[in-house]
Each structure stands twice: as C-alpha cells, then as structure tokens.
Amino acid sequence: DTAVSQTPKYLVTQMGNDKSIKCEQNLGHDTMYWYKQDSKKFLKIMFSYNNKELIINETVPNRFSPKSPDKAHLNLHINSLELGDSAVYFCASTVGGLNTEAFFGQGTRLTVV
Amino acid sequence: DQQVKQNSPSLSVQEGRISILNCDYTNSMFDYFLWYKKYPAEGPTFLISISSIKDKNEDGRFTVFLNKSAKHLSLHIVPSQPGDSAVYFCAASATGTASKLTFGTGTRLQVTL
Numbered sequence: 001d002t003a004v005s006q007t008p009k010y011l012v013t014q015m016g017n018d019k020s021i022k023c024e025q026n027l028g029h030d031t032m033y034w035y036k037q038d039s040k041k042f043l044k045i046m047f048s049y050n051n052k053e054l055i056i057n058e059t060v061p062n063r064f065s066p067k068s069p070d071k072a073h074l075n076l077h078i079n080s081l082e083l084g085d086s087a088v089y090f091c092a093s094t095v096g097g098l099n100t101e102a103f104f105g106q107g108t109r110l111t112v113v
Numbered sequence: 114d115q116q117v118k119q120n121s122p123s124l125s126v127q128e129g130r131i132s133i134l135n136c137d138y139t140n141s142m143f144d145y146f147l148w149y150k151k152y153p154a155e156g157p158t159f160l161i162s163i164s165s166i167k168d169k170n171e172d173g174r175f176t177v178f179l180n181k182s183a184k185h186l187s188l189h190i191v192p193s194q195p196g197d198s199a200v201y202f203c204a205a206s207a208t209g210t211a212s213k214l215t216f217g218t219g220t221r222l223q224v225t226l
Contacts (some may be wrong), residue, residue: 031211031212033213039216041200042216044216048136050211056211092156101162102159102214103159104157104158105156106154
C-alpha cells in the first residue's frame with residue numbers, strides 16, 4: 001500500500017497545454033509538498049501546504065497552481081506549459097512539527113515538446 | 114546559491130568496504146540534516162537523520178557524522194553492499210521553515226563486487 005502516490009508517472013504534452021499532477025498520501029500527515037528535480041538533478045521545493053493552507057511558495061511562476069482539497073491530497077496544475085517545465089516533479093509529506101523526515105512519491109516525469 | 118553541496122558526483126567502492134559520502138552546507142540556520150537514497154525512476158527514500166544537537170547518529174550499517182564548526186556532515190556505510198548502489202542526497206532544514214528541505218546535488222554510489 002503506497003504511502004505517497006502520484007499520478008501519472010509519465011506525462012508528455014505539447015507546449016501551451018494545461019496539465020495536472022495528482023498526489024495522495026495515506027500516512028495521516030498534515031503537511032504536503034511539491035519538489036521539482038530539473039535536468040541538472042537539482043531537487044528544489046516549490047510549494048508546501050499544511051492542512052489545506054499554503055505555507056511555502058518558492059517564487060514559482062503563476063502558471064503553477066497547487067490545490068489541496070483536503071489534507072491527504074495536493075494536486076499541481078500547470079497552465080500554458082513551456083519547454084523549461086520539463087522535469088521530474090515529486091510530491092512529499094511530513095507529519096508536521098519540528099525536524100521530521102519527508103516521505104516522497106515516486107515522481108512524475110513531465111516532458112514538454 | 115547552493116546552500117548544500119555534495120562535491121563528489123560519484124563514488125565507487127568495493128563490496129564489504131566502507132563508503133563515505135560527504136556534504137557541506139553554508140546556512141548556519143540549518144539545524145536538522147538528512148540523507149536520502151534514490152534509485153532510478155523512484156522517489157527519494159529517507160535513510161537517516163541527525164539533529165544539530167548531536168554529532169553522530171547510527172542506524173545499523175549507516176552512521177551520520179555532523180561537524181557543526183566545519184558545516185560538514187558525512188554518511189558512512191559499513192559494510193557496503195551492492196544494493197547500496199544508488200544516488201545519495203544530503204538535505205537540510207531549519208526550524209520554523211515547515212520542514213522545507215534544501216538538497217545537495219547528489220552523489221552516485223556504485224558498490225562493486
């Protein structure tokens with residue numbers, strides 16, 4: 001039973017399209033995140049939600065809009081996709097509080113052509 | 114500005130020997146440090162962590178050492194096994210940042226027979 005699951009695992013789409021990536025965690029965690037791993041393999045945080053409330057937004061373009069319908073789900077919607085959006089996107093969750101490890105999903109490889 | 118650095122992109126070690134992976138950081142606000150292991154096409158998996166109030170933490174074959182004055186941490190794997198072959202990421206977080214992780218660029222460890 002996967003703790004943090006993302007769908008789809010692979011996504012190929014054309015420039016200009018709008019796409020969504022879904023994430024669900026069954027760990028009962030309060031805080032969820034989106035991280036992006038670019039072509040240089042840098043893993044960087046994009047957003048964080050705690051109990052459906054946005055708490056971190058790391059200067060990500062407005063075309064990226066996270067949505068958290070409940071604390072177990074954090075979806076990422078991307079408008080007007082650009083070539084530079086091609087990357088692997090990881091969802092993660094933590095129990096919240098201080099000094100806790102994050103549990104990651106398997107990643108979504110987005111390729112914009 | 115890379116606040117967490119792993120200067121060795123790759124490391125090759127014989128099975129049974131010790132693997133030592135290194136990580137340096139620049140942000141003195143970091144007070145919690147983690148190591149993640151990542152296989153291809155999978156998400157990062159938490160391995161071991163250490164709080165800044167400690168200088169060593171051990172879990173089975175894995176030991177993490179923290180030298181705060183040098184802003185340096187290392188992961189020791191003894192004995193190394195072929196299944197340890199993966200990319201290892203060092204990460205750090207600071208209290209009050211909702212467990213936001215800042216990652217290093219990773220070190221690819223290959224354990225040879």
